[in-house]
Amino acid sequence: MTNIVLFGPPGAGKGTQAEFLKEKYNLVHISTGDVFRYNIKNGTDLGKQAKVFIDEGKLVPDEITIGMLEAEVDKNKEAEGFIFDGFPRTEAQADALENFLNKKQTKVDAMLALEVDDEVLVQRLLERGKTSGRVDDANEEVIRKRIKVYYNETAILKSYYQKKDKYYGVDGVGSIQEITTRLSEVIDKL
Structure with a gap:
């Protein structure tokens, strides 16, 4: 089983890359953003709670996030592995994921971090906001707050996974295929 944490700031291309990687390696892609949006759209209790935090550009509390994630893993008992996209975001979540796996x-095999300049991220997200209907991508102030939250609260995971020799920084700028190739080169060596 291959389990990958796909990491990077909002707009780095995690969702796009996860789609290619899940097909290539036959993995299940679990995007906390997609899980949150599903729960919010369907008005679940966890979705209503998560919406308050997302609308403010804040991280959703661990107990809500972990509950949703565990349910997704349990739905896919026969999976060959998982791509965790948007989770973990804190050391506590990384520990919870490790304990759960x-x-x-099984275990996390690698954290693949897409590295992209902040101004490129802002422009990508504003463009996505024009077509996606996502309110969190339509407001530059909220976008910049999300990026700041990423650096302040989640960048610590870089050192967490470096200590375990599982951190791999990957250039997230270029064509989709170029980035997929860079990520694949790391996965193929695991």
Whole structure:
């Protein structure tokens, strides 16, 4: 089983790359953003709670996020592995993921971090906001706050996974195919 944490700031291309990687390596893509949007759209209790935080550009509390994530993993018991996109975001979440996967007799194999300049991220997200209907991508102030939250609260995971020799920084600028090739080169060596 291959389990990858796909990491990077909002707009780095995690969702796009995850689509290619899941097909190539036969993995299940679990995007916390997609899980949150599904729960919000369907008005679940967890979705209503998560919406308040997302609308303010804040991280959703661990207990909500972990509950949603565990349910997604459990739905895919026969999976060959997972791409975790948008999770973990904190050391506490990384520990919770590790503990959860240990119970399933597996582990995180690598954190692949897409590295992209902040101004490129802002422009990507504003463009996405024009077509996606996502309100969190339509407001530059909210976008910049999300990027700041990423650096302040989640960048610590870089050192967390570096200590475990599982961190791989990958240039997230270029064509989709170029970025996919860079990510694949890392995965193929795992």
